[in-house]
Amino acid sequence: MLNESLLSMDKSKILEIIRNKITEKIQSFEHLIAETRASNNDTKSSMGDKYETGREMLQQEINNLQRQLNETLNQQSILQKITSETSSKVQNGALVKTNKGLFYIAASIGEIVVDNQKIMTVSVESPLVKAMMGLQSGQNFSINNVNQTIEEIW
Known part of the structure; x- marks a missing residue:
């Protein structure tokens, strides 16, 4: 962890x-x-x-x-325009951990590995990000009938 x-x-x-x-x-x-x-x-x-x-x-x-x-x-x-500052909600530049994975919201270039941690890079235009945009830790969202919980946001 x-x-x-x-x-x-x-x-x-x-x-x-x-x-x-x-x-x-x-x-x-x-x-x-x-x-x-x-x-x-x-x-x-x-x-x-x-x-x-x-x-x-x-x-x-x-x-x-x-x-x-x-x-x-x-x-x-x-x-x-993106900085590496910490975010308290899902927004452009946020690193979001859900119960399904780790997502970095910026540009969609696919999966990257940083310090042995798989991170999916996604665009703000993606359906996933649109579903969780503005949410905070502990909140739930659903996409394609799959429920996810936001565990942490950086």
Whole structure:
């Protein structure tokens, strides 16, 4: 079981891990977009309609990557506003322990492990967070017919 001083240290660690993962994701999208644009330029030939179809497919891929990049940049923007201060209620930046697991509310990047503790990172837009937003320790909520109790919030 983790004590509060360890968890408050963990919140800054958690935030750092999430920020690093988001930065890596942004760099990856930027690299993929640049590569796709380069291959789009390389496909120029005298193939007529096939060339245009191929170009359009590459442009759709670039648009898709750009959309994902924009979503990730938005997550990064949200993360910049989050501090590792302790929370008394469920809100953005809170580390929430329920009887079902440990959740860090910031950006949804999946499960991370900090000091051998599995933590699910979730966005404020997720149904789980919407169900528990604003609640405090000891309060219950239900999602998908599963009842959960908030045990602690940091």
